[in-house]
Amino acid sequence: MKPFVFLITCFSTMTIFSQNSVLPLWPKEIPNSIKSDEIEEIVNENILRISKVQTPTIEVYLPAKKIATGQAVLIFPGGGYGILAYDWEGTDFAKLLNSKGIAGIVVKYRLPSSKSATEKHKVPLQDAQRAMRLVRSKAMEWNIDSNNIGIIGFSAGGHLASTLGTHYNEAVYAKQDEIDQLSARPDFMTLAYPVITMGEINTHGGSRKNLLGENPSQKMVDHFSNELQVTVDTPPTFLVHATDDTAVPVENSLLFYAALRKSKVAAEMHIYPTGGHGFALGLSDPHLASWTDQWIGWMSGLKP
Template sequence: MHHYSQNTALPLWPNKIPNSQESGEEEIVISEDIIRISKVQNPTIEVYLPAKKIATGQAVLIFPGGGYQILAYDWEGTDFAKLLNSKGIAGIVVKYRLPNSKSVTEKHKVPLQDAQRAIRLVRSMAKEWNISPDNIGILGFSAGGHLAATLGTRYNEEVYAKTDAIDQESARPNFMALIYPVISMAAPHTHQGSKTALLGEAPSQGLTAHFSNELHVNRDTPPTFLVHANDDAAVPVENSLLFYTALRKYNIPSEIHIYPFGGHGFALGLSNDHLASWTKQWIGWLSNL
């Protein structure tokens, strides 16, 4: 097992996938300007390891965005794994199941099940992959940022029955980066598309509150790095501000960058030198944790 070729995709669940049913549905991968994956059937992690000579021992699990309807798999996924590798950091892209698939039951639980399992799987492989088990963090974009923030606040919640030794590992990320994230599921700041996809047309107040991550920060929430553009018309900047305010209340060491322009979904931000500086700020923050 030691000779991991780059980007080996490993299934998250070797046996039965929780909250899944036979549907005959097939996964769809559309490669146009970016790779968009929908109807995920078999969730995986795709592992990009840096050269041993430069490895820092740090690892980041990456949750692409796409409104809980698709995954922007290269744009907010593999491109970042490659960036991280160049800095000696392992980058692990999580292909998580989406609630709009016919193959899933109890839809709102499914992304968090995959997220918890993914970080446990990486921890269980830490030695093998030259990763420090207490230096494993997460990066999420948009709806993937909502999933990352859910994992960072609900890593202890039992959302699936433990099946094997991997499930004994901690699901707590050691740090989080949330990039133009959906945080709240409540009016007026939520992203309606993500909310409807995850929670359905008319969720109860209880369910809405349960997935409004700003309400679940506590003193054990990991250090967090937030990035948002002020002119984001899809996911209002208030999402990041609400989360940052909650982190401050508990004195969680965190950093926030609000850019005046950038809109939503800018990823590496390469169209604008100023916006593109966020990844440099983030890598600096990672090395100082």
């Protein structure tokens, strides 16, 4: 059977269910964006893959008020900074979070591989910072505690999450409105089989190439090697990885955990012997599938 492929230029106006909404990130001009003939593409073949993102958005899943905990998690799907595994590492997790009383917000962020992007290395972080500020601005409306908003990222989305967690104060775009006065710092973060380092030994080559280009300077490599950017103000972090991950070596999580320990940042890490890369909910392995229980338990123990 041929995959179901369709192109969409107005995904930001789509509403999936009555309680879920899709909001554009940028009220005015999208920073570091130029007009091109590129069209956003969505391919649905087992996994919903979005590429060539033109209009970055957040898709908001809110739990029933009766069970709402006040927590919220922004979700950054992975895909090597070339595509977004939008349901596998996005909406599936938003639905899981809702069942636990937690708001789940999927971020459809721009990809540096798009020819509509200028200063390509900046665009994912621009969208991530704006997404955090936008969610924080909606806290009262969405029954969310503005001091209990975290993030989760997978693979390259884990690199973006760890970049937001360590570069949240970096001025990467000009302020557009009062929302941009709010903090972009996550209150906690979860990194699932994340790309952390841009150093050649342990990085994921595709993510590095898409984000930084073919021959990045050492300064750029160091800047986006997030194990080098951890400080005492880095948010508490939960890490999960599989030892047999051949795409993104487990050393990425180990490096970040060591940096967190050095800066005395609260951290929890789960390393599974098997699981490979991109296991998401891990439902194919009963042992691996327990990681989401550990994650939800960790979040429930955090104090805003």
